[in-house]
Amino acid sequence: MKFFVDTANIEDIEKLIPTGFVDGVTTNPSLIAKQGADMAETIKNICSIVNGPVSAEVTATDFTKMLEEGEYLASLAKNVAVKVPLTIDGLKTCKSLREKGIMVNVTLCFSAAQALLAAKAGASFISPFVGRLDDIGEKGMDLIEDIVIMYENYAFETEVLVASIRTKQHVIDSAVIGAHVATLPPKVIYELYDHSLTDKGLKAFLDDWAKTGQSILPK
Numbered sequence: 001m002k003f004f005v006d007t008a009n010i011e012d013i014e015k016l017i018p019t020g021f022v023d024g025v026t027t028n029p030s031l032i033a034k035q036g037a038d039m040a041e042t043i044k045n046i047c048s049i050v051n052g053p054v055s056a057e058v059t060a061t062d063f064t065k066m067l068e069e070g071e072y073l074a075s076l077a078k079n080v081a082v083k084v085p086l087t088i089d090g091l092k093t094c095k096s097l098r099e100k101g102i103m104v105n106v107t108l109c110f111s112a113a114q115a116l117l118a119a120k121a122g123a124s125f126i127s128p129f130v131g132r133l134d135d136i137g138e139k140g141m142d143l144i145e146d147i148v149i150m151y152e153n154y155a156f157e158t159e160v161l162v163a164s165i166r167t168k169q170h171v172i173d174s175a176v177i178g179a180h181v182a183t184l185p186p187k188v189i190y191e192l193y194d195h196s197l198t199d200k201g202l203k204a205f206l207d208d209w210a211k212t213g214q215s216i217l218p219k
């Protein structure tokens with residue numbers, strides 16, 4: 001399972017790279033706006049330090065402009081995955097960009113029917129938003145399960161990229177279901193390390209070790 005980091009904050013990404021857990025990055029217009037920096041510069045900077053796909057989202061809503069924006073975003077770096085919304089124009093744009101060999105992440109997916117359309121349009125990634133479905137009282141993970149089964153049935157190459165992840169449990173559930181990618185806010189990546197028994201066990205080991213007066217490295 002690949003982990004993408006869901007942020008446009010370069011310092012957060014830089015801090016996480018040495019962990020080896022950054023297989024890619026996802027951004028969206030809200031995350032870019034939060035940084036208050038130029039989008040093209042931000043995407044170029046992220047792409048220069050991340051080897052995997054970096055999603056950069058179009059903001060036009062009509063096909064012609066979306067395609068133009070998508071081609072521009074893709075020209076910023078080889079590893080840009082152009083993000084388009086799951087609309088008629090978005091999927092038309094997806095098809096055209098894919099025909100040009102550009103990676104496409106279809107975003108704002110909230111139903112299995114939408115995910116089926118994205119796969120048929122040749123999307124590289126489909127981004128179902130689990131947290132936002134949970135927010136309205138639905139079970140986001142049920143959607144992930146349906147999409148994974150559906151894609152397997154027809155051997156679609158589109159990767160299921162679980163988005164809008166809020167908790168450690170979302171990550172575990174995504175892995176159990178077999179989603180290809182989870183995009184995690186940095187905070188959730190750090191939460192994956194946590195277990196109170198690890199902290200308690202480590203403290204006990206170190207306390208006992210201190211009593212020996214030894215050091216592992218020769219003095």
Ligand code: E4P
Nearest residue numbers: 006026028131132163164165
């Ligand atoms: C990433 O591709 C999505 O844009 C992001 O995960 C959405 O997360 P949110 O629902 O927490 O805004």
